[in-house]
Amino acid sequence: MDIVGLARLQFAVTGSLHFLFVVLTLGLAPLVAIMHTRYAIGGNPLHERMTRFWGQIYVINYALGVVTGLVMEFQFGLSWSGLSHYAGDVFGAPLAMETLLAFFLESTFLGLWIFGWHRLPRGLHVACIWLVTLTAYASALFIMVANSFLQNPAGSAEMGGRLVLRDFGALFTNPTLVFALPHVLSAGLWTGGFVVMGASAYHLFRRTPEREFFTRSLRIGVLTAFIGSLFTVGFGYAQFGPVGSVQPDKFHGVIPGTALGLMITIGQLVQFAVMFVLAPLLIRDLLARWRWLHPLLMVMTPLPFVAAIAGWIVREVGRQPWLVYGKLSVADALTPGLTRADITASFAGFAGVLGLLALVDYVLIARAVRRGPGQVALGAADLPVTAEPVPAHSL
Amino acid sequence: MDIFWFLTFAVLLAGYFALEGFDIGLGVLLPVLGRSPAARDRLVGAMAPFVLANEVWLVALAGVLFGAFPVLEGQALSRLYPLVVALLLAWIVRDAGLWFRRRSGGAAWRLVWDGALCAGSAGLALSWGAILVAVARGLPASPLDAAGIAGGVALLALLAWHGRTFAAWRLQDGPGRSGRALLLSACAAAAPAVLVMAAAAAHMLGNAAPDQTLTVLSVMVVPVAPILVGAQVWVWRTFSRGALPTFF
Numbered sequence: 001m002d003i004v005g006l007a008r009l010q011f012a013v014t015g016s017l018h019f020l021f022v023v024l025t026l027g028l029a030p031l032v033a034i035m036h037t038r039y040a041i042g043g044n045p046l047h048e049r050m051t052r053f054w055g056q057i058y059v060i061n062y063a064l065g066v067v068t069g070l071v072m073e074f075q076f077g078l079s080w081s082g083l084s085h086y087a088g089d090v091f092g093a094p095l096a097m098e099t100l101l102a103f104f105l106e107s108t109f110l111g112l113w114i115f116g117w118h119r120l121p122r123g124l125h126v127a128c129i130w131l132v133t134l135t136a137y138a139s140a141l142f143i144m145v146a147n148s149f150l151q152n153p154a155g156s157a158e159m160g161g162r163l164v165l166r167d168f169g170a171l172f173t174n175p176t177l178v179f180a181l182p183h184v185l186s187a188g189l190w191t192g193g194f195v196v197m198g199a200s201a202y203h204l205f206r207r208t209p210e211r212e213f214f215t216r217s218l219r220i221g222v223l224t225a226f227i228g229s230l231f232t233v234g235f236g237y238a239q240f241g242p243v244g245s246v247q248p249d250k251f252h253g254v255i256p257g258t259a260l261g262l263m264i265t266i267g268q269l270v271q272f273a274v275m276f277v278l279a280p281l282l283i284r285d286l287l288a289r290w291r292w293l294h295p296l297l298m299v300m301t302p303l304p305f306v307a308a309i310a311g312w313i314v315r316e317v318g319r320q321p322w323l324v325y326g327k328l329s330v331a332d333a334l335t336p337g338l339t340r341a342d343i344t345a346s347f348a349g350f351a352g353v354l355g356l357l358a359l360v361d362y363v364l365i366a367r368a369v370r371r372g373p374g375q376v377a378l379g380a381a382d383l384p385v386t387a388e389p390v391p392a393h394s395l
Numbered sequence: 396m397d398i399f400w401f402l403t404f405a406v407l408l409a410g411y412f413a414l415e416g417f418d419i420g421l422g423v424l425l426p427v428l429g430r431s432p433a434a435r436d437r438l439v440g441a442m443a444p445f446v447l448a449n450e451v452w453l454v455a456l457a458g459v460l461f462g463a464f465p466v467l468e469g470q471a472l473s474r475l476y477p478l479v480v481a482l483l484l485a486w487i488v489r490d491a492g493l494w495f496r497r498r499s500g501g502a503a504w505r506l507v508w509d510g511a512l513c514a515g516s517a518g519l520a521l522s523w524g525a526i527l528v529a530v531a532r533g534l535p536a537s538p539l540d541a542a543g544i545a546g547g548v549a550l551l552a553l554l555a556w557h558g559r560t561f562a563a564w565r566l567q568d569g570p571g572r573s574g575r576a577l578l579l580s581a582c583a584a585a586a587p588a589v590l591v592m593a594a595a596a597a598h599m600l601g602n603a604a605p606d607q608t609l610t611v612l613s614v615m616v617v618p619v620a621p622i623l624v625g626a627q628v629w630v631w632r633t634f635s636r637g638a639l640p641t642f643f
Contacts, residue, residue, distance in 0.1 A: 059642075060494070060498065063490065063491070063494035063495075066490065067486075067487040067490050067491065070454070070483055070486060070487065071483055071487070073454065073457050073458070074457060074472060074479060074483055076461065076468070076469075076472075077457075077460075077461070077468045077469050077471070077472025077473060077479075078472050078473060078476060078479060078480070080469075081468075081469025081470065081472065081473045082469070083469070084461060084465040084466065084468045084469035085465070085466055085469050088461065088465020088466060088468065088469070088604070089465055089604045089605055089607075089608045090608070091465075092461040092462040092463070092465040092468070092604065092608070093462050093608055093611055093612055095458055095461050095462060096458040096459055096461055096462025096463065096612055096616075097458075097462070097612070097615050097616065098458065099454050099455045099457065099458025099459070100455050100458055100459070100616050100619070100623070101615065101616065101619050103451060103454055103455075103458075104451050104452075104454065104455045104623055105622065105623065105626055107447045107448065107450070107451040107454075108447065108448040108451065108623075108626040108627060108629075108630060109626060110447055111444055111445070111446070111447030111448050111630060112444075112626075112629060112630060112633065114444075114447075114640075114642055115443060115444035115633075115634060115640040115642060116633060117640070118638075119633055119634075119637070119640075120633065164605060164607065164608075165605075165607050165608050165611065166607075168611045335469070335473040335476075336473075337473070338473065338476075342476055342477070345477075345480070346476075346480045349480060349484050350480075350483070350484070353484055353487055353488065354487065357487070357491050360491075360495065364495065364498045364499070367498075367499070368498075377497060377498070377641070377642055378642060380641055380642070381641070382637075382638035382639055382640055382641060383436065383437060383440050383638060383639040383640075383641055384638055384639075385565075385566060385567065385636075385637065385638055385639055386566075386567070386568075387433075387434070387437060387566075387568070
């Protein structure tokens with residue numbers, strides 16, 4: 001493989017790993033915020049347990065979202081300095097806003113939420129998780145604005161061999177953005193709903209003592225997946241018009257065509273299954289009682305993740321060979337002087353370390369699910385600030 | 396306008412070292428100050444609620460570099476390629492250590508991730524020292540030489556001292572536990588970055604994005620700046636005193 005191919009593969013691998021964790025973050029954040037709000041208003045201990053259990057799953061998943069995201073942010077300058085040279089005056093603005101207006105606040109408020117148990121007044125603590133959700137969605141907005149600019153360089157003009165910003169608002173009304181953003185956010189809800197559904201099915205199938213907890217969780221998961229899948233599919237089909245008008249050849253290649261077929265097959269079949277089978281079976285909790293269905297629910301859990309990655313393959317491979325569509329090719333954007341040794345070493349490092357950590361993270365999520373709401377570290381008791389003398393052993 | 400964004404960049408860089416510097420330093424000293432698992436839990440508990448709010452200064456810094464100085468972003472990151480890759484890998488390993496160390500019960504598991512936390516922190520300090528030296532020398536072709544390594548070791552020692560001061564202040568334990576001592580070590584930790592920024596000022600100002608871009612950035616970011624500052628202050632007001640949280 002040539003250097004451009006290696007650099008592309010590195011971006012594809014780290015980007016896909018990043019999105020696997022981001023898509024679940026986007027879906028679980030509002031669910032945890034709603035659970036926490038219900039606890040804050042009603043004071044029902046079940047809602048507190050739900051907040052801490054699903055919140056812990058959310059937080060373990062978030063860890064990998066952050067570390068994969070760091071690589072994404074720096075990779076533009078490392079491998080694709082031609083992009084910042086040619087289009088940085090336009091493309092850099094939404095990325096800068098993502099870091100300052102969204103991620104900076106998301107990370108700060110998440111720290112307050114994770115470590116704020118037993119410290120913050122209940123109302124302010126709930127406000128933190130809502131601010132985390134809001135800023136996570138703002139992140140998605142700015143990143144999709146930046147990506148949509150690469151798909152269709154709206155709001156800019158070429159002057160002296162570089163793109164300059166002409167109309168900032170046009171970045172936000174980009175036809176490749178307006179349906180893609182709700183498509184991505186809905187896919188997040190669908191994924192979050194399926195994870196809650198699959199984990200609940202596991203506990204119901206195993207007949208663990210947490211029957212009420214997971215019967216309610218199953219309901220939340222299926223309803224979230226119902227809403228999410230409906231809008232994901234709707235905003236998916238809605239993109240054909242605008243995409244066809246700016247990138248008419250997008251689906252003609254083998255890879256984007258296959259990925260598109262895979263995404264639509266999964267999306268359409270599973271959306272029908274949720275709408276016509278799973279959602280109706282929530283009546284009188286039939287879905288929670290019909291134990292023979294639960295293995296099927298567990299097996300379905302990864303499907304939204306697969307569809308999400310297929311979706312990004314369609315969007316990104318479908319605009320090749322362009323980095324900025326019609327303006328700057330991927331090959332021309334490669335950092336001058338980048339050697340095969342550089343890119344091979346960094347690819348091995350990032351893919352190896354992040355791939356390993358991603359596996360560990362999924363094992364930890366599965367483990368947290370299996371241990372159930374009885375053993376949750378999030379919100380556990382504090383340590384005293386002074387070191388305690390070693391207590392004598394007593395019986 | 397370019398001066399405003401240069402100052403923003405400089406403040407973010409200095410703030411990163413003053414704040415994240417003590418997390419890095421404490422991570423480096425973890426096996427020294429925390430001989431037992433319980434002692435390490437206290438040290439990590441002291442810094443844990445600050446880490447997420449501190450490390451994000453570097454994310455914001457990279458964002459400002461891309462938004463306001465896009466040409467320099469491509470230039471600097473690609474010239475410093477091996478150092479930036481090392482920095483990122485160290486950062487990832489450090490964060491994984493923090494997030495994972497208490498997610499499973501076994502003693503060996505803890506030891507592995509405490510090791511990752513320490514090694515990652517050391518890697519962060521060493522690569523940052525080498526990067527600052529390289530920037531101060533105007534991005535030489537091969538940034539990893541004797542001077543770069545010396546810079547890395549010097550920064551490691553400086554941040555370790557800052558981390559030690561933070562632990563003494565937060566845990567009210569050992570010498571130099573006053574807030575004034577912590578302020579002093581924070582200023583010292585930020586000093587190398589401030590000097591490098593002063594040296595690079597002319598070059599950065601000559602390579603800022605055009606006014607159109609900077610104006611848009613200012614209009615979007617400045618109104619939100621009080622919220623950014625407020626959130627940071629809230630973290631310090633909440634976690635400076637009292638019992639230690641246990642999640643990390």
